Amino acid sequence: MSGIHLVNESMSVPVSWYLMLSVALFAIGTAGALTRRNGISIFLSIEVMLNAANLALVAYSRQLDQRTGQILVFFVLAVAAAEAAVGLALFIAVYRQRRTIDINRINLMRH
Amino acid sequence: MQAIDYLWLIPALPLAGAAVNGVLAYRQAPKPAVTAVALGAPLASLLVAAACIWQYLAGGLYPRAVEQVSYAWTPGTVDGLHINVAFLLDPLAVVMLFIVTFVGFLIHVYSVGYMGHDEGYARYFAYLNLFMAAMLTLVLGNNYLVMFFGWEGVGLCSYLLIGFYYDQEFPPYAGKKAFIVNRIGDCAFLIGMFALVARFGTLDFMPIFHRLATEPRLGMASYAGGLSFAAFVGLCFFIGAIGKSAQIPLYVWLPDAMAGPTPVSALIHAATMVTAGVYMAVRSNVIYQLTPGVSLFVAIIGTATALLAATIGMAQNDIKKVLAYSTVSQLGYMFMAVGVGAYHAALFHVLTHAFFKALLFLGSGSVIHAMGGEQDMQKMGGLKKHLPVTYRTFVVGSLALAGIPVFAGFFSKDEILAAAAASGMPLHWLFWGVGWITAGLTAFYMFRAVYLTFDGTFRGTHEQEHHLHESPPVMTVPLIILAVGAVVAGWIEIPLLHGTQWFHRFLESVVATLPAIGAIQGGAPTGTRELGTPTEAILIVLSVGLALAGILLARSIYGGAGGAERGLAFEERYPALHRLLANKWYVDELYDAIVVRPLHGLSWVFYRVVDVLLVDGSIRAGAAVTRATGDLGSLTTTGNVRNYALYFFLGVLVLFWWIAR
Numbered sequence: 001m002s003g004i005h006l007v008n009e010s011m012s013v014p015v016s017w018y019l020m021l022s023v024a025l026f027a028i029g030t031a032g033a034l035t036r037r038n039g040i041s042i043f044l045s046i047e048v049m050l051n052a053a054n055l056a057l058v059a060y061s062r063q064l065d066q067r068t069g070q071i072l073v074f075f076v077l078a079v080a081a082a083e084a085a086v087g088l089a090l091f092i093a094v095y096r097q098r099r100t101i102d103i104n105r106i107n108l109m110r111h
Numbered sequence: 112m113q114a115i116d117y118l119w120l121i122p123a124l125p126l127a128g129a130a131v132n133g134v135l136a137y138r139q140a141p142k143p144a145v146t147a148v149a150l151g152a153p154l155a156s157l158l159v160a161a162a163c164i165w166q167y168l169a170g171g172l173y174p175r176a177v178e179q180v181s182y183a184w185t186p187g188t189v190d191g192l193h194i195n196v197a198f199l200l201d202p203l204a205v206v207m208l209f210i211v212t213f214v215g216f217l218i219h220v221y222s223v224g225y226m227g228h229d230e231g232y233a234r235y236f237a238y239l240n241l242f243m244a245a246m247l248t249l250v251l252g253n254n255y256l257v258m259f260f261g262w263e264g265v266g267l268c269s270y271l272l273i274g275f276y277y278d279q280e281f282p283p284y285a286g287k288k289a290f291i292v293n294r295i296g297d298c299a300f301l302i303g304m305f306a307l308v309a310r311f312g313t314l315d316f317m318p319i320f321h322r323l324a325t326e327p328r329l330g331m332a333s334y335a336g337g338l339s340f341a342a343f344v345g346l347c348f349f350i351g352a353i354g355k356s357a358q359i360p361l362y363v364w365l366p367d368a369m370a371g372p373t374p375v376s377a378l379i380h381a382a383t384m385v386t387a388g389v390y391m392a393v394r395s396n397v398i399y400q401l402t403p404g405v406s407l408f409v410a411i412i413g414t415a416t417a418l419l420a421a422t423i424g425m426a427q428n429d430i431k432k433v434l435a436y437s438t439v440s441q442l443g444y445m446f447m448a449v450g451v452g453a454y455h456a457a458l459f460h461v462l463t464h465a466f467f468k469a470l471l472f473l474g475s476g477s478v479i480h481a482m483g484g485e486q487d488m489q490k491m492g493g494l495k496k497h498l499p500v501t502y503r504t505f506v507v508g509s510l511a512l513a514g515i516p517v518f519a520g521f522f523s524k525d526e527i528l529a530a531a532a533a534s535g536m537p538l539h540w541l542f543w544g545v546g547w548i549t550a551g552l553t554a555f556y557m558f559r560a561v562y563l564t565f566d567g568t569f570r571g572t573h574e575q576e577h578h579l580h581e582s583p584p585v586m587t588v589p590l591i592i593l594a595v596g597a598v599v600a601g602w603i604e605i606p607l608l609h610g611t612q613w614f615h616r617f618l619e620s621v622v623a624t625l626p627a628i629g630a631i632q633g634g635a636p637t638g639t640r641e642l643g644t645p646t647e648a649i650l651i652v653l654s655v656g657l658a659l660a661g662i663l664l665a666r667s668i669y670g671g672a673g674g675a676e677r678g679l680a681f682e683e684r685y686p687a688l689h690r691l692l693a694n695k696w697y698v699d700e701l702y703d704a705i706v707v708r709p710l711h712g713l714s715w716v717f718y719r720v721v722d723v724l725l726v727d728g729s730i731r732a733g734a735a736v737t738r739a740t741g742d743l744g745s746l747t748t749t750g751n752v753r754n755y756a757l758y759f760f761l762g763v764l765v766l767f768w769w770i771a772r
Contacts, residue, residue, distance in 0.1 A: 034757050042753075107750030 018059035025052035039091045039101040043084065050080045114162035115172070118198040119181045121160050121208070121251060122261075125243035128152025132240060136233035146223055149236035153219050153243055157212040164205050174620035176201035176317060178253050192312060199253030199316065203621045206458060207250035207390055210465045214382045215243050217589040221473050222374040224585035225480060235275060235372065242268035246383050250390060254314040255304050258391065262300070262355065265384045266293050272379060273371040285367035292364040296354020303347030310340060320397040324625050330401035341401035348395055349409055356388030358446060359416045362439045363699055369431040373476030376431060381438050381468040386461045389445040393454045393622065400452065400625050407536055410450025414545045417443030419696065421552040425559065426682070426692035429486045430475045433560045437512065438468055440549060444527050447542055453530030454622035455615045459604060460527060462614075463519035466596035467511035473590055474505035477582040478564060483575055488563040490575075492675060495565040497579040500587045502565045504594040509561050511597040513554035513658045522601030524550060525651055526612075532650060543650070550654050554661030562669035563678065570675060 025048055032045030054073045061069030091101050098106065131148045167173055182196040200208075219239060226235050245264025252258040266289075274286030304314060310329075311319050323330045323341070330341035338346065352358070357365035368380045379385070392399065392409070399406050417440045424436035441464050448457035479486055481498055495502040511518035514525065528550070531542040569576050581587065604614045669678045682689045691697070747758070 030760060034753055034760065037753075103752045106752070 015059050015063040019056060022052045022056040022059065025049070025055065037102050037104050039094075039103055039106075040088075042103070043087050043091075047080060047084070050076055114159070114166045115170075115177055115200065116179065117159060118163055118177075118179045118200060118251060121156050121163070121198075121212070122244045122247035124156040124159065125152045125240040125247065129237045129241035129244060132233050132237035136231070136237055140233060142227075142232060145233045145236060149233075149240065150216075150219055150223065152240050153212065153216045156243065156247065157216045160208050160212040163200060164208065167200055167205060172200075174202055174617075176620075178317070184256075192308060194254065194256050194314060196257060197253040197315075198251040198257075200251070201621055202618050203390070203394060203458065204250055206462060206618070208247070210386075210462060211243070211246050211250060211383050214465050214469050214593070215246070215378060217592055218374050218378040218382070218469060218473065221377075221476070221586050221589040222372075224583050225374050225476055226372060229372075231275065235272075238268055238271045238275070239375070239378070242272070242379060242384070246387070249387055253316055255307065255316070256314050258394075259297075259300065259304065262351075262387060262391075263297065265379070265387060266290065266297070266355070269293075269368065269379050269384055272375040273368045275371050275375070279370075282370035285364075285370040289364040289368050292361050293354045296351040296361060299347045299354075300351030303344045303351065306334070306340070306344050306347065316394065323397050323401060327401055327625065330398065339402060341398050342405045345395070345398045345402045345405040346408070348391060348398070349405065349412075352388030352392055352446070353412065354388075355391075356385050356442045356446070357416075357439050358388075358412050358443065359419060360698075362416060362420065363702060365439055366432055366435040366695070369429070369435050373431065373472060373479060376435070377469045377472030377476065380435065381472050382465040385438065385442060386445070386465070389442065389449065389457050389461050392446070392449045393458050396449075396454045396622050397625065399449065403536070406450050406452065407538070408450070410447050410531075410536065410542055411538070413443045413446025413448075413450055414542050415443070416440070417447060417549045418545050418552075419443075421549045421556065422692055423695050424556040425552060426689055427556075428489050428693075430478065430488050430491075430560060430564060431472070431486055433488075433556060434468070434471055434475060437471075437553065437557065440553065441468065441512075444524060444546065444549075447546060448527040448530060451531050451534035451536055451539065451542060452624075453527060453534070455618045456523065456526040456530050458618060458622075459614050460523040463511065463523040463597070463600045466593055466600050467508045467518075467520055470504060470508040470590060470593035470597050471512065473586070473593065474501050474508060477501040477586055477590065478505075480582055480586070481579050482571065483578060485571060485575065488560060489675060489679075490571045491564045491569070492567040492571075493565070493569040494579070498565075498581050500581055500590060504587075504590040505565070506561060507594040508597050509557040511601075512557050513662060514550050514654060515554075515658060515662075516655060517598065519597050519599070519601035521655070522604045525654060526604065528654055529647055529650060532646075547654055547657060551657035551661040554658040555665050558662045558665035559669050559678070562665060562671075562674050566670055567672050567674045 029045045029047075029049030029052060032048065033042050036042050036045060054076055057069040057073050057076070061067065061073075094106060095101050100106075128148050128151065131152075132145060135145050135148070167177065177200045178197055179199075180195045180197040184194040184196050185192060219236075222235070222239065226232055229235060242265060245261045245268055247261070249258055249261025249265060252261060270286045270290040273289055274283040276282045307314060307319060311322065313319065331339045334340040334343045336343070354361045365380060365385065369376055371380075399409070420436045420439035420443060424433050424440065427433045427436060441460065445457045445460050445464075448454070448460065477498065478491065478494060478501060481494070481501075482491060485491070507518065511520040514521045524546075528543055528546050531539055531546055533539075534542075536542075569579075604612050606612055668674065668681050694700075747754070
């Protein structure tokens with residue numbers, strides 16, 4: 001059982017650091033998603049945001065000594081993969097139609 | 112089978128005719144079918160009426176009042192107020208029924224010829240039958256509400272038929288004018304009915320008249336505005352009659368009503384509808400007997416109308432306008448008779464006038480027909496050799512109107528003048544005097560029209576002269592029948608033929624003087640004195656003499672070749688007077704200035720300020736606010752995904768703040 005507790009509690013990185021990193025990643029991802037014009041870049045930004053959330057989940061999972069958070073991360077990864085597949089397919093379709101994936105120029109939802 | 116049980120059929124048959132022809136008007140039905148319905152309905156009505164009158168007179172019912180309840184309109188639900196659709200046959204109704212069905216049917220026959228080429232043939236007869244139904248309801252109704260129903264019905268038909276040529280500009284305007292002017296009188300009529308309901312709880316003629324006759328104090332009790340009850344109701348009803356029967360100050364619609372087809376003028380605006388006011392006043396004679404003040408007012412209005420309209424008639428060049436003002440003038444005579452209490456004389460004049468005025472209008476229609484629509488007498492002349500039947504019948508009608516002995520108008524007009532002279536009213540010699548002068552004017556303007564139209568040389572275009580022709584028999588036969596009536600209708604009142612004045616006695620059960628009145632008033636100011644045969648003879652000689660003088664004067668000015676030119680020169684000699692009369696005393700202009708324009712101004716204010724500014728404005732303001740909010744909101748709808756993502760992000764932030772708060 002000793003192999004399991006390799007990390008000394010006193011020497012381990014505090015959970016607040018993980019959370020700060022998670023918040024930083026999430027902010028970076030949000031900024032990227034809101035400011036980038038290239039559709040692929042927005043996707044990448046959203047992936048960063050998702051992984052920020054994953055990081056927070058894993059950190060809490062460990063802090064609270066529960067596995068639920070880690071399980072949830074698998075779900076998030078799966079959904080992110082599916083989203084990436086669908087999103088890329090959409091962008092390819094849009095590109096074929098309009099020869100661009102600059103979302104400033106994809107504004108058909110205007111009234 | 113009792114004919115009299117089917118009294119309701121008399122108005123119902125023309126109503127059915129109107130319905131059928133109303134449908135046929137939309138179906139392009141063949142003309143003979145339309146004609147069959149148009150003539151069949153009034154003929155059937157005439158036959159039923161004849162059977163009813165025959166049974167009434169010969170079946171021992173005379174002089175009672177026979178009532179037939181057809182339908183309980185309000186079966187005692189409204190405060191115990193009982194209104195029935197019920198019909199009444201009494202001597203007064205018999206006379207009116209005879210006039211309306213008989214003259215009405217003749218005018219229907221005439222119309223077949225006159226309107227033969229008109230596109231609106233079926234529509235015309237639908238209206239005309241509807242008019243018959245309404246007029247018969249009016250004269251047969253046994254209470255004021257049924258009477259009022261007919262009263263409004265004839266007003267509606269009058270409006271429809273005045274505006275019959277709706278594609279021209281003037282007729283619809285004249286129709287509206289007639290309708291609106293009549294509304295003023297109808298409003299007062301309604302108020303009078305309300306007063307009766309409030310006092311008696313019924314509108315039936317017989318109970319009301321019976322109670323007023325047996326308890327005259329009920330009518331003389333002070334009611335409103337310093338008037339007695341009878342005076343209040345009598346005044347309200349008279350204002351109604353002023354509108355319907357074209358008296359001062361509401362007569363202005365009748366001359367304009369000549370815009371309708373000429374047979375309509377004969378039927379509605381001469382023989383029947385306009386006499387409805389006289390009929391109503393005679394029907395309500397119990398009320399008028401109780402109020403000498405209002406009776407005096409009626410006599411003054413009637414006398415003034417008779418004179419005013421006769422003066423206007425002297426200067427008109429439109430043949431139908433002359434007849435229209437003549438009608439107004441004769442209606443004035445009738446109200447003079449009502450005012451002085453000679454109700455039988457008023458109704459007698461209604462009867463004779465129906466014949467000779469219908470005859471004159473139909474004669475003028477025959478002339479207009481021959482002239483291709485021309486109505487200006489200055490462009491006629493010399494028509495007697497082209498239209499011999501029309502000429503002879505027209506002269507008969509004119510002699511009757513002028514009051515020349517043997518002809519009908521003489522008897523009725525003279526009876527009115529004698530009654531005016533014999534009445535105990537204040538001003539009664541003035542009434543006689545004005546009536547006497549008006550009789551002279553009547554003879555003058557009527558024969559001015561006769562000479563201008565039929566005598567001298569033709570002054571129209573060559574083309575018109577080429578087309579001059581006598582009207583077909585379908586038009587001339589009614590003329591001849593009416594001409595016979597215009598002669599003999601007056602004979603029923605010759606004392607020598609019947610020992611006493613037959614017509615007067617015939618109506619006695621309706622118009623008898625109330626016995627209680629003399630006792631209450633002490634000396635009966637409305638009572639009549641005996642004039643004595645020498646005085647009566649002198650009055651007759653005077654009025655006939657003046658009428659003959661009028662005819663001779665018209666002959667000397669307008670008769671023979673060059674009469675029209677002499678006439679124009681004669682009228683030029685009194686330019687101010689002629690202008691005044693030709694412009695109808697500027698009464699229309701006066702009303703325009705004091706009523707129509709202020710009303711237009713007021714409605715302009717209501718339109719611009721109240722409607723456009725306040726009503727529309729408030730709704731527009733609401734719409735503008737909504738639109739502005741929407742425009743503002745739509746600024747967020749950029750179509751740019753990143754903006755939407757930002758909103759989403761901000762929304763999430765707000766949500767978190769909300770949860771963490």
